[in-house]
Each structure stands twice: as structure tokens, then as C-alpha cells.
Amino acid sequence: MGVNETGLSENACWLDGEIFYLPPVLFERKDTNDSSANTWHIYHRSLGWSSVDIDLTFTPIRVYKKTDNFGVVASIFEQWLGEYSGEIRLAGQVLRLDKVMGLAEDHFAKW
Numbered sequence: 001m002g003v004n005e006t007g008l009s010e011n012a013c014w015l016d017g018e019i020f021y022l023p024p025v026l027f028e029r030k031d032t033n034d035s036s037a038n039t040w041h042i043y044h045r046s047l048g049w050s051s052v053d054i055d056l057t058f059t060p061i062r063v064y065k066k067t068d069n070f071g072v073v074a075s076i077f078e079q080w081l082g083e084y085s086g087e088i089r090l091a092g093q094v095l096r097l098d099k100v101m102g103l104a105e106d107h108f109a110k111w
Helices: none
Strands: 012-015 018-021 026-029 040-043 053-069 074-090 093-110
Touching: 012 074, 012 093, 053 093
Parallel strands: none
Antiparallel strands: 012 018, 026 040, 040 053, 053 074, 074 093
């Protein structure tokens, strides 16, 4: 979310060659000492304007991290490889995911 400070979301889902733009999502991230319990809950809180509903769990496997701090300019970037499970409901269909490999990113930039 917040791609190039546009305030727009990159969230999208392709189904049978058609793109469905997804609403912004909320992340609940659990970081514990037990890596098998470090799951993220990714969900959409409906405000009544979207016919899409998202309820996913992301289980991280590996991470690429890069941190730069030059005082006025700083960046903390994490790109996670992991598995998605749960449901995306759109266009009258329910897409069920069960350990589907994918990426998730967490990025903070200051300039």
C-alpha cells in the first residue's frame, strides 16, 4: 500500500485472465521465538463499498532484509517468502488457498 506515495494499493488477484483489484488489507503479524508460530493474519475490514472479502494466513519461510540509514534518508526493507492459506471471496466465487507459495513485503522509507 502507498506505492510511490500515490496512496493506491498494489493488491490484485487474477482469475481466469481477469484482474480484480483488491481493497486495502490489515496485517496482524506475530513475531515469536518459535518460527513455526510466526504467522501473519491478512484480512479486509469491509466498509460496504467492496464486494471482495479477504481472510488469509501467511506463514513466512525465509526473508531477505536490507537496511540503509543515511540520517535524512533511510530504508528498512523486508521481502518474505512463505505460504498463503485461507480465502478470497470475489465475483461470486470463493478462492481457497492451501499453502500457496508467495511473497509479502514490509517497507519503511524516510526521505
